[in-house]
Amino acid sequence: MTTSLRDALDAWRQLLGAPRVDDGDRAWARYGADTTAATRQLGGALRAASADQVPEIVRIASRFGVPVHPISTGRNWGYGSALPVNHGCVILDLGELRRIVAFDAELGVVTVEPGVTQADLAQFLAQAQHDFLVPVSGAGGTASLLANALERGYGVTPHTDHFAAVTWMEVVLADGTVHRGMLHEAGGPELASLFRWGLGMYTQGLFTQSGLGIVTQMSIALARRPESVAVCLFSLKDEALLEAAAVAIRQAMQRLHPTLGAVNLMNRHRVLSMSAPYPWDHLDAQGLIDAPTLQALGRQFQVFPWTGFATLYGTRRMVRAAQAELRQLLGGIASRLLFVTPRRADTLARLARWVPGASGRGLQRLTQSLRSSLELVAGRPNETALPLAYWRHRHPERAASPKNPAADGCGLIWYAPLVPMRADAVRRYAEMVGEVTRAHGLEPLITFTTLGDRVFDSTVPLVFDRSDPAACARAQACWHALLARGREAGFFPYRFPIQGMEPLRQLAPESCALSERIHRSLDPQGLIAPGRYR
Template sequence: MTNHAVESAIREWKGLLGESGVVKTEDTNIGFSTIGAKRLIPAVLRPQCKEDVSQIMVIAQRWKVAVYPISTGNNWGYGSANPVQDNCAVIDLGGINQISDFDPEMGTVTVGPGVTQAALRDFLDQQKAEYLVPVTGAGPNCSILGNALERGYGITPITDHFSAVTKIEAVLPDGSLYTTPLSELGGSEIDRLFKWGLGPYLDGLFTQSNFGIVVNITIALAPCPETITAFFFSTKDDTKLEKLIPSVRAVLRTLSGSVVAINLLNSQRMLSMMAPFPENKAIDGVLPSHEIEALADKYSVPAWSGVGAIYASKEVAVAAKRVLKRILGPVTDRLIFINRRHVRAAQTIAQYLPGSLSTRLKGMADTLSGALEIMHGTPNEVALSLAYWRSGISPQPGVPKNPARDGCGLIWFAPLVPIRGKDARRYVQMIEEICPQYGINPLITLTTVNDRCFDSTVPLLFDRNNEVATNRAKDCYRALLSAAQKEGFLPYRLHIDTMDILGSEKSTCHLAEILKSAIDPNHVLAPGRYVSKIEKTGA
């Protein structure tokens, strides 16, 4: 790719999109990244419809200039809005933000890449539609479509967000439009209601790949249940983890459909939500065990905390509480049930308490309120504060949080772990041994993605303005990845600086690479993203 080719492509893109549709990187938030990655980006393209995207790809292929699509670019901890490789023009799809084909009876809706969690919530509220938004902790301004294509998940009833996708429409690398066979045959309505379509299932090829630019998806929404009750449990004794894990699995199997997901958090992860980071108490950036114990005692934080929600009718919810007490009671020190009414009461009481007691109760009630709103399918920024814990940066009041823009250092390590006590212990010991070696505090969450498997999210938090700390965090990720691979705890997604590991392993069948070379022989679309090119060898 030559400078002449890039300049020629940009000139044609300006003719297509106008001057305002092709902008310099420095005039946007694109280029910032919580993982400390920096890419050379020749231009940012802002299409407003799928036809624009199609023509962008035609021009890209003509000049063999690489492009990289993003939805909202808020891919915190995985690369944000940055391409995998240098010299890719970024296609910012945020302007394709239409919500269409909403079926209030069937609960399906079609969204473009720029539709955020907050936008879908507002739309459903305006429609007075009793459905839940598939929220995550990433915040209100993150893309519904982007999260589904990364195979993200949450704790609302449809936990696996891609499983809710019933239909995909995408622009292929040559600019042609991919639609599903049912829609091509005239069955667009039934296509929105049935995930698997007709013939080979191809929609999945567009997740975690570079086979096309998805311009809209149809998703099935979970209906609002009669009641939503959060439950919180904890154990002060770390040695009880092995007994707690099979009990979590038993809850999911016994209450399938009512309790869909459970989070387990270690004490340091809980403290990151409740207390400012005591920098003066840290040694090489890491809190010593006695300081952790002192903080945990001050804030009444146990060794392990758990949270989940009951989505059910009133009668079923009553029965579910009894089951939870029976299964979790013997392996926990505390099990409580909380709904919105309880939180409002606590917030009211806090107003009449003196000094620090009032502050502490209000802080706890506000955190619980944020967690409950997420369980109700309403996005908020309560979990996003984590990214700021080690940054020394205070978000501006009234300004939406943006960890990449604001200078936060965050890399997500997100491996899969079997829901077995002995495997969870092996995994926790691995994290607790490796992270402190690199100045990283081991903050651990275990989230059930089904009744067999956890996805663990470990935030590697660091000072992004410190080059040494940034490099150590990157080294920590590589060390964790290497150790986890030996132990069998592989990640469910990768960040942009580690996608090379997929091309480093020998395989007898490079099917993904073969497909990529067939539909994008010039490797113009998102080169290096999960699927790389086949390296040809001589005879």
């Protein structure tokens, strides 16, 4: 340990109290587990008890020249979990800052601290019977709302794009000063929390995917709970229907958004990863699910080559009208097109209990997962999506509750590229992913999610056995190969894991140079999250 690091840890102990400051070894034990199997040497870790400690924490970092890596809940699974990009950082854990600072029940804006989770907000809204939806993501109840928006994550409720719903932020800069924006400063906090563009230079975007400051508060506009929530489920029984489905989905988004929230199109592997155990005993020579087993699982769990899942929000009449339009747009392409409300999903789950035998068990799992997906769509966080992280885990039954894939030893890296909403692009993309993943001994799990009506974001979880070093190396190599092959073909991630920052620097030198100039003026010592997206 260097003298400056030792002195900085001592100064932080004086400020926060010794139990809130870890040395490098204790920090590693607490924060080191990462689903991507990355390792980073940590200088230590700090747990702030209140937001007003953050400016002094940063001043100490500056005095001793020790960089800090802020996390909110550290559940950045698939992108590095709690780990920093660079070695030697001290983790600044803001997870205990869990105040819901303000809530405007009339206009639907909540102001939260970094540690407020999806579950915290759900509980707060339910207790006071406020009719708003939590902007949920697949990461489950224990993940931070603020950090997900900072990473520009997305989810399934009407406010799919989480950063787009952010109206205001409070940010501590590297010199310990606090930035709240011009409208807040000159016009007052209420207006600032209601109008996301603020006044003068729009600065909020600078603090997302950047590490340019430490965000201690964020205001988020919430979607009101609509009169009616439903999902449209459909299947493509033939792989060749993918192109036609992509075009129909684009048309549906053009015509029906915002009643149509978003559409997810998942391949068979992806649906099975959330509903069926991994068939370890039926693998081919490459260690992947063999074709007959895939067919058999598809039959048992009633999963076709592609499954569509579209969300509908509005008045009953609006949802009914959108259903009719969807039927028309998807007719001739989709099979088993079905509209399900939360109540209908409950009934299906109850009925499935009466079906005996193996197909009954398959149906029970399927209806159960449908029921929890509906809950998620209705803005109630849960762990429906998390089992996919455990698919190639040797002992998924040992997962603790609530689930934590990093601590439980799951292997997962997200490849999450943007894909133009064109017929030929989705086909080329799906083929490319299939080829590259299989060549690296990984199953091709693909989802296309609409982000508006021009582009899909596709999420491909590279799921691997983290207890096997060779599998970890293959997954890393696969992510890099997907980045390169995808880029050649016109697909590129919207978000990067920590191992991806180096290639990003090579691919975008001019943008990284600009980012570096901005950082040099606000954070000349490189104290906050060095290496992130630059």
